[in-house]
Amino acid sequence: MAGQQGSGHSHKAHNKQSNKSFKSKHATKSNLRDQAKGRTHRPSVKDPASKAARQASQKVQAKHLKVNRKHHAKQVLDKKRSLLDDQRGLFAGKNRNGDRVQRVVAVVPMTEDVSSLATVELLAEATGGELSGVEGYRSLDVPKFHNQSLRFLLLPPASRTSSLFPILDAAAVADFVIIALSSEEEVDAQGETVLRCLTGLGVGGANGGVLGVVKDLPGGNPTLASSTRLSLQSFLTHFFPSVDRIHCVSSTPSASSASTSAMAEDATPAATPSSEATLIVRALCEKTPKGLRWRESRPRVLAERVAWEKTADEEPAAQAPQQDAPKGFEGEETGTLVVEGVGWGDFKVSKILLAPPARPSKRNAAAPSETMSVDGAASTSAPYDPLSLPDDDADSLASTNLPDDDDFGMDEQTWPTEEEMASAPAAIAARERQEMPPPARPGTTPKLKKVAKGTSAYQAAWILDDDEDDEEIAEDDEDDEAMKADGGAQDADEEDEEETEFIDTAADETASVSARPFADLTPEQEQAQLQEYLSQRAARRNAQNLDDIDFPDEVDTPLHTAASERFARYRGLKSFRTSRWDPYEELPRDYGRCFMLEDWRGMGRKLERRQAEEGAEAGTRVIVHLAGVPRRVVEEHNPLHPFALFGLLKHEHKYSIMHFTVQRNTENSDTVRSKDPLVLQQGFRRFVINPIFSQHTMRNGGKGSNNVHKFERFLRHGINASIATAYLPITFGNSPSLLLRVPTTSPDDEHASPDQGIHLIGTGALLSSDATRITAKRVILTGHPFKVHKKTATIRYLFFNRDDVEYFKPVQLRTKGGRIGHIREALGTHGYFKAGFDGPISQLDTICLTLYKRCFPKWGRVWDGRPLPIVSKEDVQQHALTAAADGADGAEGEVAME
Structure with missing residues (x-):
C-alpha cells in the first residue's frame, strides 16, 4: 500500500510558463514566406479566396x-x-503645291572665322548639288538621297550680342541645327550663352537634332588634328550629349584624312572631307526629325519673302492714319487666325491662300499664277481659292479684360462739380495761350514733403511719391537705408534731436532748376559718370543681397514713423502653412484686366486636340495675309534673320497671371532682385517682364495647404528652383522658359561697355496659370529681451511707442530659440512691453514678430528688341534718399539723370 501511495503522489510545478495563444485569424507574412520557400505565389482561378480575388485572377x-x-x-x-x-x-512625297517639303537646317557658326555660307557651300560641293535662294537662306536639292530638299538658314556668328535671338528664332522652326566650330578660335562667353539657351529650349535633347561640324583641322600633324577633334567633341557633348562625333568639312583633304586615320578608337577607314560632308547631308536627308514637344501642337510658318501693302479701302495717309496694313508672305506650313510674329507681337490673319510652286514644272509653266512685286503689291491673273478665312468662332485680338470699377474702389470717386465743369473751357484756353492758370482753390495746394535737413529742392524733386502697389518693395529697402543712415535703432531721446524741414517742391522746383545753369557734359564724362553710378548701384545691391542672406526678411522698426502706419498693409498669420488667406481680397486693378482660367491644363489639352484636327495640310506652301501690321515691321526686319510665324491657340492672346519655374544659371553671378526688368523667352514668344519670385512648394501639386507661398527678394543659386510670376499672355503647355538680362544700351553704341552682353539668368518651364496663388512677402521685426523672469520677459526695441504695442498685440511672437509667445501689456510710452512665452527664454535670444503682405508683379509686354532703361524709378528713389542722408548739396551731374 505504501508502494501504491508512492506511485500516486505528484508534485505541482509552480515555475511552469504558459504563453498566450496566437489569436490571429490568418497566417502572418513570415509564416507565408516560410511556407512558400522561395516559390512565387500565383492566384488560381479554381480556388479563389473571394469574389474580388476571382475577378482579379481572371484579369x-x-x-x-x-x-x-x-x-x-x-x-x-x-x-x-x-x-x-x-x-x-x-x-x-509632294505637297499640294507639287513641291518637295524642305527640311529646315539652321547653321550656327560659333566664332567669327567660321562662315555659315562657306560651310553650306562645302556641303553642296560634296553632293554635287547647286545652291539657290536669296540672302539669309539657301536651298539644296539632293536627288541621290531619296530625292530630298534641304533649306539652310544662314545665321550670323554666335559671338555677336545681336545674334542670340535670331539663332533662337531659327532653332524654334528648324528640324536640325548644325553647330559650326573653329579649330583655331575658342568659343567665347557669348557663344556659350547661345549653347545654353539652345539647351534650355530643348534643342538637341532626346530628338538628337544637333550635328557638330568643324572646318579645316590642323594639317601636317595627325596627332594634333586628332586631339583637336576630340577636344571639340568633348566641348559640344557637354551641352548636347546626343552628339557622338564631330564631322570635318574642309578644302584640304590631307588634314582631315590624316586626323581621322590617327584616331585610335575609330575603327572605320579614313574618311576624306568630301565623304564626311556627304555623311552629314545623308544624315540630314534620311534622319526623321522628332521635333520639339512644345512647338508641335502649333502650326508654324517660315517666311521666304516679306512685303507690306495697303488695303483697297484704305483712305489716304494725309487724312487718316493707316489702320489696315496687310502683310503677305509665303511659307511652308499653315497658319491660324491669330498668329505670333516672333519678336513683333500678335496679328490677326485676314486670309490664307495657296501659294504657287517654288519651281514650276514645264507642264505648268504657262498656267496662271499669283506673284508678288518688290514693293508688296500682288498681281493676280487667276486668284487661288483661300484655304482659310476668319469665321464667327475666330479669336479676337482683345488682350485685356475691362475691369469693373465697383470691384476696385472706383465707386468712391466723386464726379466733378458744376464749378469745375464751367471753368474747364477757360483753363483749356489759357493752356493753349501758354498763360499761367488761375490761382488754386483752397485745399488744392501742393503737398509738402518731409526730407532731411540740407536737402535742396532739386534733390527733393527726385523723391517720388510711393502711392502705387508696384513700389512697395522699394519702400522697405528705402526705409532700411534711411534707418541705417540715421544710425540704426538707438535711444529715442537721441534721435529726437534730428532736425527736419519741409520743402514746397511744387513751387520751388521750376525756380531752382531754371536758376541753376546747366552745362552739357562731354560723352566721355557722361559715360564715366554712368559707369560710376552703375558700379555704386551694383555694390549696394550686393550688400543688400548679403544682408538678406545673413538676416533673411529682418527689418528694423522705423524710429520716427509709427509701425502701424509703416506696416499698415501687412497682417499676422498664426501659421504660414495652414492659415487661410482670401485670394480675392484687396486685389489691384491689373487683376481686373486679366482673364481667369478655371482649368488651365485641361483647356490646353482640349485646344491642342482641336488644333490638330483643323488647318491646312502640313507642308503646304501658303501665302498668309495679316491685318493691322505696322510698316516698321517690314522696314526694321533684317533679311539675314529668319522671320517666323507661330499660330496661337484660342485665348493665347489674352493676358493672365502666369507662373513658371526658374533655376539659376551656375555660370552667372549677377544679383537678380524681384521686379528687375528681364527678358523672358517663353518658347517662341519674347516679353519684357518685372517678375516677382517665390518659393516652389512641391506639396499638393505645387499649391501646398493654402496656396500661400513665400516671396523671395532675390533669385538665388541652389538646387531648389524658384517660381516667377508675371502678367503675361496665356500660353498652354509646359513650354521652356529662359530668363535673360539684355544690355541697357544698344550693342552698336560707341559708348557701350565691353561687358554689355546678353546674360542667361536662369532656365525653367511654364508651371500654371493660377490667379489664386498668393505670393506673400514676409517682414520680421526684431526686439531684445530687457528683463527675463522664467517664461515672462520685458521686450524693448521692437516698437518705439505705446500705440504700436497695442496695435500689434494680437500678433503672435516667436524667438529664434523656438519659443512662442504673446504680448501681455505695454510698459511706459517708449515701446517697452511685457510678453509671455511657452517656456523659459534666454537673455541672448531674439524676439521676432512676423508680418505678411501680398505682392503683385508689374505688367508685361512684348519685347521689341530695344534696350531696356538703365535707371528705374526705384533706383532714382534710392539714389535721392542716399544723397539726402549723406547731406549732399545737389551738385551737377550727381542726381541729374534720365
Missing part, C-alpha cells in the same frame, strides 16, 4: 494569354509604325 489570366499578348504587341507595333509613317510622310 491576370486574360492578360497573360498568348493570343492576347500577340494582339497587344501587334497594336504597339502598329502604333509605332503609324507614328513613324506620319513623320516620314511629310518629307516622303
Whole structure:
C-alpha cells in the first residue's frame, strides 16, 4: 500500500510558463514566406479566396494569354509604325503645291572665322548639288538621297550680342541645327550663352537634332588634328550629349584624312572631307526629325519673302492714319487666325491662300499664277481659292479684360462739380495761350514733403511719391537705408534731436532748376559718370543681397514713423502653412484686366486636340495675309534673320497671371532682385517682364495647404528652383522658359561697355496659370529681451511707442530659440512691453514678430528688341534718399539723370 501511495503522489510545478495563444485569424507574412520557400505565389482561378480575388485572377489570366499578348504587341507595333509613317510622310512625297517639303537646317557658326555660307557651300560641293535662294537662306536639292530638299538658314556668328535671338528664332522652326566650330578660335562667353539657351529650349535633347561640324583641322600633324577633334567633341557633348562625333568639312583633304586615320578608337577607314560632308547631308536627308514637344501642337510658318501693302479701302495717309496694313508672305506650313510674329507681337490673319510652286514644272509653266512685286503689291491673273478665312468662332485680338470699377474702389470717386465743369473751357484756353492758370482753390495746394535737413529742392524733386502697389518693395529697402543712415535703432531721446524741414517742391522746383545753369557734359564724362553710378548701384545691391542672406526678411522698426502706419498693409498669420488667406481680397486693378482660367491644363489639352484636327495640310506652301501690321515691321526686319510665324491657340492672346519655374544659371553671378526688368523667352514668344519670385512648394501639386507661398527678394543659386510670376499672355503647355538680362544700351553704341552682353539668368518651364496663388512677402521685426523672469520677459526695441504695442498685440511672437509667445501689456510710452512665452527664454535670444503682405508683379509686354532703361524709378528713389542722408548739396551731374 505504501508502494501504491508512492506511485500516486505528484508534485505541482509552480515555475511552469504558459504563453498566450496566437489569436490571429490568418497566417502572418513570415509564416507565408516560410511556407512558400522561395516559390512565387500565383492566384488560381479554381480556388479563389473571394469574389474580388476571382475577378482579379481572371484579369491576370486574360492578360497573360498568348493570343492576347500577340494582339497587344501587334497594336504597339502598329502604333509605332503609324507614328513613324506620319513623320516620314511629310518629307516622303509632294505637297499640294507639287513641291518637295524642305527640311529646315539652321547653321550656327560659333566664332567669327567660321562662315555659315562657306560651310553650306562645302556641303553642296560634296553632293554635287547647286545652291539657290536669296540672302539669309539657301536651298539644296539632293536627288541621290531619296530625292530630298534641304533649306539652310544662314545665321550670323554666335559671338555677336545681336545674334542670340535670331539663332533662337531659327532653332524654334528648324528640324536640325548644325553647330559650326573653329579649330583655331575658342568659343567665347557669348557663344556659350547661345549653347545654353539652345539647351534650355530643348534643342538637341532626346530628338538628337544637333550635328557638330568643324572646318579645316590642323594639317601636317595627325596627332594634333586628332586631339583637336576630340577636344571639340568633348566641348559640344557637354551641352548636347546626343552628339557622338564631330564631322570635318574642309578644302584640304590631307588634314582631315590624316586626323581621322590617327584616331585610335575609330575603327572605320579614313574618311576624306568630301565623304564626311556627304555623311552629314545623308544624315540630314534620311534622319526623321522628332521635333520639339512644345512647338508641335502649333502650326508654324517660315517666311521666304516679306512685303507690306495697303488695303483697297484704305483712305489716304494725309487724312487718316493707316489702320489696315496687310502683310503677305509665303511659307511652308499653315497658319491660324491669330498668329505670333516672333519678336513683333500678335496679328490677326485676314486670309490664307495657296501659294504657287517654288519651281514650276514645264507642264505648268504657262498656267496662271499669283506673284508678288518688290514693293508688296500682288498681281493676280487667276486668284487661288483661300484655304482659310476668319469665321464667327475666330479669336479676337482683345488682350485685356475691362475691369469693373465697383470691384476696385472706383465707386468712391466723386464726379466733378458744376464749378469745375464751367471753368474747364477757360483753363483749356489759357493752356493753349501758354498763360499761367488761375490761382488754386483752397485745399488744392501742393503737398509738402518731409526730407532731411540740407536737402535742396532739386534733390527733393527726385523723391517720388510711393502711392502705387508696384513700389512697395522699394519702400522697405528705402526705409532700411534711411534707418541705417540715421544710425540704426538707438535711444529715442537721441534721435529726437534730428532736425527736419519741409520743402514746397511744387513751387520751388521750376525756380531752382531754371536758376541753376546747366552745362552739357562731354560723352566721355557722361559715360564715366554712368559707369560710376552703375558700379555704386551694383555694390549696394550686393550688400543688400548679403544682408538678406545673413538676416533673411529682418527689418528694423522705423524710429520716427509709427509701425502701424509703416506696416499698415501687412497682417499676422498664426501659421504660414495652414492659415487661410482670401485670394480675392484687396486685389489691384491689373487683376481686373486679366482673364481667369478655371482649368488651365485641361483647356490646353482640349485646344491642342482641336488644333490638330483643323488647318491646312502640313507642308503646304501658303501665302498668309495679316491685318493691322505696322510698316516698321517690314522696314526694321533684317533679311539675314529668319522671320517666323507661330499660330496661337484660342485665348493665347489674352493676358493672365502666369507662373513658371526658374533655376539659376551656375555660370552667372549677377544679383537678380524681384521686379528687375528681364527678358523672358517663353518658347517662341519674347516679353519684357518685372517678375516677382517665390518659393516652389512641391506639396499638393505645387499649391501646398493654402496656396500661400513665400516671396523671395532675390533669385538665388541652389538646387531648389524658384517660381516667377508675371502678367503675361496665356500660353498652354509646359513650354521652356529662359530668363535673360539684355544690355541697357544698344550693342552698336560707341559708348557701350565691353561687358554689355546678353546674360542667361536662369532656365525653367511654364508651371500654371493660377490667379489664386498668393505670393506673400514676409517682414520680421526684431526686439531684445530687457528683463527675463522664467517664461515672462520685458521686450524693448521692437516698437518705439505705446500705440504700436497695442496695435500689434494680437500678433503672435516667436524667438529664434523656438519659443512662442504673446504680448501681455505695454510698459511706459517708449515701446517697452511685457510678453509671455511657452517656456523659459534666454537673455541672448531674439524676439521676432512676423508680418505678411501680398505682392503683385508689374505688367508685361512684348519685347521689341530695344534696350531696356538703365535707371528705374526705384533706383532714382534710392539714389535721392542716399544723397539726402549723406547731406549732399545737389551738385551737377550727381542726381541729374534720365
